[in-house]
Amino acid sequence: MVLDERRMQRNRQRLEAERDRLRQELDRLTAVMDDRERPGLSTHMADHGSEVFEQAKNLAVGERLRETLQSVIKALQKMDRGTYTVCDRCGGQIDPARLKALPHATLCKPCQALMERAPRSR
Numbered sequence: 001m002v003l004d005e006r007r008m009q010r011n012r013q014r015l016e017a018e019r020d021r022l023r024q025e026l027d028r029l030t031a032v033m034d035d036r037e038r039p040g041l042s043t044h045m046a047d048h049g050s051e052v053f054e055q056a057k058n059l060a061v062g063e064r065l066r067e068t069l070q071s072v073i074k075a076l077q078k079m080d081r082g083t084y085t086v087c088d089r090c091g092g093q094i095d096p097a098r099l100k101a102l103p104h105a106t107l108c109k110p111c112q113a114l115m116e117r118a119p120r121s122r
Helices: 005-035 045-081 096-101 109-117
Strands: none
Touching (some): 005 045
């Protein structure tokens, strides 16, 4: 089943809105992190621990936001190239129902399952 033009346009609108939301959230998070005191400058050890925890949490959230933003941008680029519904791994079609649920998906469901089972290397 192929994605019709109307669904494609809806997905583009959703992706563009998500891109804008993620950029705003990253900007807000960056501002919060810039405004915070650096750990170790407070006078109490408990304050230091709380600040380190918040900093680590914000770094993790920021990383996840950046990863999602990159996926959204990649999906928009695939739309522009006419390859939006094509799986990046196997070249097969991504199910329109999957793209409806997850507009920034770049892998078909079987390939996504394989990628999730594979050990991550860093």
